[in-house]
Amino acid sequence: MDHIRAHVLICAGTGCVSSGAKKVEAAFREQLAQKGLDKEIKVVETGCHGFCEMGPLVIVYPEGVFYVRVQEEDVKDIVETHLFKGRIVERLLYKEPMTLEKVPNYSDISFYKKQMRMVLANCGHINPEIIEEYVAEGGYAALGKVLTEMTPESVVDEVKKSGLRGRGGGGFPTGMKWGFTRNAQGTKKYVVCNADEGDPGAFMDRSVLEGDPHRVIEGMAVCGYAIGADEGYIYVRAEYPLAIKRLKVAIQQAEEMGLLGDNIFGSGFNFHIKIKEGAGAFVCGEETALLQSIEGKRGMPRSRPPFPAISGLWGKPTNINNVETFANIPQIINKGGDWYASIGTEKSKGTKVFALTGRINHTGLAEVPMGITMREIIYDIGGGIQNGKKFKAVQIGGPSGGCLPEEMLDLSVDYDSLIQAGAMMGSGGLVVMDETTCMVDVAKFFLNFTQSESCGKCTPCREGTKRMLEILTRITEGQGQEGDIEKLEKLAKNIKATALCGLGQTAPNPVLSTLRYFRHEYEAHIKEKRCPAGACAKLAAYNITEACKGCGLCKKVCPVEAISGEVKGLHVIDQAVCIKCGACMAKCPFKAITKG
Amino acid sequence: MEMVTITIDGQQVQVPKTSTVLEAARSVGVNIPTLCYHPELRPEGACRVCVVEVKGARSLVASCIYPVNEGMEVKTNTPDVREARKTVVELLLANHPQECLSCQRNLNCELQTMASDLGIREIPYQGAKKNHPLDAGNPSLVRDQNKCILCGRCIRACSEVQGVHVYSFANRGFDTTVVPAFGQGLHEVACTFCGQCSSVCPTGAIVEKDDTAAVWKALSDPTKHVVVQTAPATRVALGEALGMKPGSIVTGKMVAALRHLGFDRVFDTDFTADLTILEEGNEFLERLQHGGVLPMITSCSPGWVNFIELKYPELLPHLSTAKSPQQMFGALVKTYYAEKAGIDAKDIVSVSIMPCTAKKAEAVREEMKSSGYQDVDYVLTTRELGRMIREAGIDFDGIEKEEYDAPLGIATGAGVIFGATGGVMEAALRTVAEVVTGKELPSIEFTSVRGLTGIKEAVIPVGDLKVKVAVAHTLANARIMLEKIKAGEADYHFIEVMACPGGCIGGGGQPISTCEGFRQKRIDAIYECDQGSALRKSHDNPAVKELYDTWLIKPLGEKSHHLLHTHYHPQNRI
Amino acid sequence: MKTVEDLKRMREQLQSQNRLRHSGGTEIIVGMGTCGIAAGARAVMSAVLEEIAKRKLEDVKVCQTGCIGMCEREVLLDVVRPNEPRVTYGRVTPADVSKIIAEHVVNGRIVEELVVGKIVE
Known part of the structure; x- marks a missing residue:
């Protein structure tokens, strides 16, 4: 038997794979074999570290050295210098942006230093496609514990005690939700995991599913035991192929190992998990719409009550939590609700x-x-x-x-x-x-998103957000009218009050919060036809200052002949003709053209 | 029933625990406006017009779907609630063509009424509007998506009541629409043209195809002899289109009004309903005695015929070959009547007044030309007749009753009950029992097949035989029946199916009502007509007897076969 | 897997696999500077790995380091047991490895005759 002295962890999350992690991995395997180091050094594919812009990421243990933006051609250097001779390859280290200091160790990088990685503890640390790696990190101990030492009621109580609140948006106390489903009438119940992560830019659920799928599976199984369900669904968007693949692998491995299926740990508890791929409609993240979608119907929210805890999937009591919520469960069971509740604030734990x-x-x-x-x-x-x-x-x-x-x-x-x-x-x-961001434009961006993702069922969300979007659009285009702010406020108030589901009720928030904190920007657009951030193209006015040397380059580059002026004389832009393309400003060698 | 006590606008009320806030409010006379809500459909809470304040709730709630609970405090008329409702309606109007004055539903539109009730005086939001082409590719219905407020009532009627599932929502956000599969026209999909969608549409987004112009033209053409037949169910519903209460019987007024409009002869479809009983009754006995395909199923309802042709073509042999009363009538008008009256059939324009939109499609079927011409030229719904009467300025309230013309206006009570679910079955039983036994029935009222229960069953002794019958109305119930037949579990001899809820009185061409219990009121009126008839058995109809004696010779005879029976073929639309 | 005990047993077996990625445990550091390599550090390293494998030691990490300025004493090998001083052995040959591991790493007894220095951190 050989002793493995070092692990080379290569991030194989979606981000790193797209920046070349697979090639890097192949290069490592080749180089190590060539140097005869392959028996003492192990290459491990892991999930996401959450630092994707620095990818592909490579971590070398036992030292815990963190290499960033590693390309195929860098591998030889790491193998020869670090793995063979034990010296850090400085040029591939992460550089702190503020201090420009190079930081060799993973845990010393400022990005990670203030983090408290509990849910993400295994992400980037274990190979998600090998169940043994999860077990080695204490995986499935929580499931074992609840099945052999705890009653379902005490599991619910433990989760209540932890103070965990839903991580999907609403922040409803998880233990209470479990309690409702546990107490609901009916013998057939379901556990549903909401993995329909839809917020633009958000990818924490994908990372957990890609990096540590068993944690979610274990959380769901614990929930199944607590509420009396023997079947679970993971509703995950089809745009997450890697997450789906890793979930499938994980479910299969858990089944083979007897950690999912019938009579788990000889306790008589059965739990099966199915994956349901969604088409990625934002609204399907809303729990009732998600259930409709699992049932094969158009994903549209329905009015609550009854809540899914009473009548959910196929009319049966159903507990729905999102990925991050379930991923919190194993540690709560292992370390106790009180431990969990010791982290965070009075009403927001963990x-x-x-x-x-x-x-x-x-x-x-x-x-x-x-x-x-x-x-x-x-x-x-x-x-x-x-x-x-x-x-x-x-x-x-x-x-x-x-x-x-x-x-x-x-x-x-x-x-x-x-x-x-x-x-x-x-x-x-x-x-x-x-400072270069226009807050009206930001509100417009989000309204455009909610409007085009609105399911169209209720009037205020379908029609109201459209009118708000139209008003915002005209404000950013310099067509804002006196009274537009009041109209936005009235629509926002009524949409919040009358929309059917949480998505509609919160859709006006970007407008309301920007009005609350940046009202002056709206007013500048409407009254002065000016975008203070200089971001709204149609409001930007380009002007030529005294710095103009009369070289005439701007005049040549202008596509609409809006610029006039004599050679060596001050040039002028005709604002009525200008289409605000910005070409003149980019061309001017003397920085004589300003935008404002 | 378990009751709970709640407070609505300061008033304490006891309501069943299963009530919604809307039901509770209405039970104490508090009227909450609604749009997507329909008393006969599952509530959706989509339009948000019916919002109310519930103490402790985070936002306003939709009363049509929000369940009551003990101690709940509801306020239905606060400034916030009024502003919210108004905003919702303003938003709907901002995306609605402002064509009320020329809309088919003008003065009969829930959105219009709502705007008026809520005192909307301006539409503060201007912007993009829907822009969809008209779907007018079929003979029965016209869909104008631009008038659609996406309440989803058509979807629910088509899927929940009829089980046909033609419509669904498509697209998202502002682009959301209601469409048949792949956005095709109704004629390209498995639509039965029953028109229930048009009966529940709150606006003019789904309406019957208006054929009044063609009829006006025929009426004003001196070279044409224009005859009209009126279906059984029209006489108990037309009044509603002219401001009367549901259940008003207006037979004589309708006849008089039709004459005023200029029809040369006013006949009654009840006559061919009686004739249908003789043909279909004899066909049934024939099948019974000679091992024909059983159970036999009625074929008067064209929505139903479309349904079985579309969805269960393998079961078509169960369908009676007898044409519907409308089409028997059409065939006879241009042959028997033309001969008798000495008018060239080519100069006859045959119009029918029907409670039904599918009848428009039935009249233009290829098979329906047995007179050598299109047997029925124009089909008008009850609603269209109502509009013609108003257009002609007829004082319907004040008009004196008149009688139908002979001979095709002579009918029995058995003919008129065709208009209600179970009526065809009851009329058939009245005749079949007497024909088989040769003895007069002690009682002719078969109440077990009456009423609004979805599927009714009865065992009726006919001589030595116990005839097992079933009656289904709505296509969803029809589907249940057909599945039973397919599974070999239907040991019935005879089944009546009507496409629309309540039978023809609830047809897709009837005046639009959201009034509680309107179907039962129309049904009661139908049986009142029956009871008031001198003759109540089809085989007692003297005009029918004369028709057989002098012309048809016998039921199921040569001429009958040619004029009064038809065949069916599978329809292949998705 | 039939019982929770099965799971525990499996976890115990597997834990060593991932131990490298956690802090803690005894560290053996081999000097792999040019001087070290010239003096035969690679062979010492192989011997260390072999010995660890033979003894199925689980909580031991093997690291490398560069030149620390005692080239004439190469091969240098350090042993750091948790909460104990870092002990540096000099002129280590593959033959010494088994003794250092048996005495110091496993039993905590420093092999004094090979020691060139101790650092208390």
Whole structure:
């Protein structure tokens, strides 16, 4: 028998695979074999680390050295220098954007330092396609524990005690939900896992499914035992082929090992899981629409009550939680509800995974304890704003969320504070915007999303968001009218009050929160026909300043002949003709053209 | 029944635990406006017009679908509620063609009424509007998607009541539409043209194809002899189109109005209903005695005939070969009547007044030309007749009753009950029992086949034989029957099927009603007509007797075969 | 897998597999600078791996390091047991490896005759 002295972990999440991880892996296998190191060094394919923009990622253990943007041709160097001689390949290390310092160790990188990776503990750390790796990390112990030591009621109580709230958006207490389904009349019940992650930019559920599928399966099985269900469905969008593949592998391995199926651990408890692929409609993330879709119907929400806990899939009591919620379950069972409740704030317990995107230095997935401040997430973990620009707002909670301004940066990130501030936790999308972002345009972007993803069933969402979108569009195009803000407010208020489902009720949030914190930008667009951020193309006015040397390049490049002027004389742009294409500004060698 | 106590606008009420807030409110006279709600369909809570405030709820709730619970406090008329409802209707109007004045549903439109009731004086939102082509490719119905408010009532009627599933929602957001499969026209999909969708549509998005212009033209043409037949169910519903209460019997007024409109002869489809009993009754006895295909199923309802041709073509041999009363009538008008009256059949224009949109499609079927001409030229629904009467300025309230013309206007009570579910069966039993036994029935009322139960069964002694019969109305119930036959579980001898709920009184061409219990009221009126008839058995109809004695010779004879019977063929549409 | 005990047994067997990716355990560090390699570090490394495999040691990590400026004492090999000083052995040959592992790594007894230094961290 050989002793393995080192592990080379290669991220095989969707992000890294698309930036070339598979080629890197092949190169490692080849190089190691060539050097005769393949018997003492193991190459491990893992799930996502959440730092996809730096991919392909390679981590070498036991040292835990973190290599970023590794390409095929870098592999030889890592093998010869690091694996053979034990010296770190400096040039492939991650460089802190603020200090430009190179950081060799995974756990020392600022992006990871403030994180508390509990749900993501195994992601990027184990091979998701080998069940033994999960078991080695303590996997399925929670299932074993509930089946042999706990009653279903005590499982529900433990989850209640943990204070875990749904991670999909609504933040409903998970234990309470389980309790409702447990107490519902009926012998046939279902567990459904909502993996229809639809918020633009959010990919935490995909990462968990790709990186640690067994954790979710185990959470579902524990839930099945707690509520008295013997069948589970994972509703996952077909756009997540890798997640689906890994889930299938995981389910099959769990079945082969007797961790799913009939009479698990000889306890008499049966649990089977099926995968249902969805077509990726945003609305199918709404629980009642999701159930309709599993049943083969058009994914449209239905009115509640009755809640799925009473009448869900095929009319049977059904407990629906999202991926991240289920992924929290094993540790709650293993370490206890009290332990879990010791993390976070009074009403928001545990950790939350956020997807950081936008004008921020570190984009990626970050798992943080509830109650952390927005500032810590953005500056300490996210590494601050790109290109030294000024922070303007952070949009949190996906299309149903809201935009928070700089003065809210010290807000505690928890369910209730966010709602109070006019945003919401949502599934954890976090888009950071800098001074060049127009807030009216941002509201328009999200409204456009909710409008085109509206299921069309209820009037306020279908018709109301369209009218709001039209008003926003005309404001950004300089056609805003006196009274438009009031119309937006009235529509927003009534859509919130009357829409059928959570998606419709929250659709106006991006408009309401930008109106609350950035009303002056709306007013500038409407009254002064000016976009303060200079982002709205139709409102941008290009002007030539005194710096003009009269070279005439701008005049030549202008596609509509809007520029006039004598050689060596000051040139002028005819605003009525200008189509705001920006070509002149790009061409001017003297930076004499401004946009504002 | 378990009751709960709730408070509505400060008023305490006791309602069944299973009620919705809307039902509870209506039970105490609090009227909450609705659009997507229909009393005969499963509530959806889609339009959000019926929102109310419920204490403790996070947002307003849709009362049509929100269940009551003990101690609930509801407010139906607060400033927030009124503003919300108004906003919803304003939004619907912003995406609606403002063509009310020229719309077929003008003054009979729920959206229009709602806008008026809520006091909407301007539409504050201007922007994009739907823009879909008209679906007018079939003889029965016209769909204008631009007038659709996406309430989904047509979808629910077609799938829940009829089990036909022609419509569904397609696309998302502002582009959401209601479409038949692949966005095709109704004539390209498995639509039976029953018209139930048009009966539940709150606006003018689905209407009967209007054929009144052609009829006006014929009436004003001096070279044409225009005759009209009126279906049994029209006389108990036409009144509603002219402002009367459901269940008003207007037979004599209708006849008078038709004469005023200029029809040369006003006849009654009840006459050929009696004739149908003799043909179909004899066909039944023939099958019974000579080992024909049983159970035999009635064929008067063209929506039903389309259904079986589309969905269960393998069961077509069960269908009686007798034509529907409308088509028997059409065939006789241009032969027997033409001969008798000495009019050239080519100069006769044959019009029928029907409770039915599928009848329009039936009249243009290839098989329905046994007189050598199209047997029935124009089919008008009860609704269209109502409009013609209004257009002609006839004072329907005040008009004196008149009698039908002879001979094709002479009918029995057995003919008139064709208009209600179970009526054809009852009429047939009245005749078959007497023909078989040769003895007069002690009682002619077969109440076990009457009423609104979806599927009714009875065993009727006819001589030595116990005849097992069943009656189904709505196509969803018809499907249940056909599945039973397919499974070999239907030991019936005779089955009556009507496509529409309640039978023809609830036909897709009848005046539109969302009034509670309107079907039962029309049914009661039908049986009242029966009871008021001097003759109540089809074989007692003297005009029918004369027809056989002088012309047809005998039921199922040569001429009958040619004029009064037909054949069916599978229809292949998805 | 039939019982929870099966699961526990399996986990115990598998845990060593992933131990490399967690902190903790004893570290054996082999000097793999040019000097070390020239002095036969690769052979020492192989001997270490062989010995660990033979003894089925689970909680031991083998690392490498570069030149630490004691080239004449190469091959250098360090042993760090949890919460104990880092002990550096010099002029280690493959033949010494089994003794160092048996005495120090497994039983905590430092092989004094080969020691060139101790560092308390």
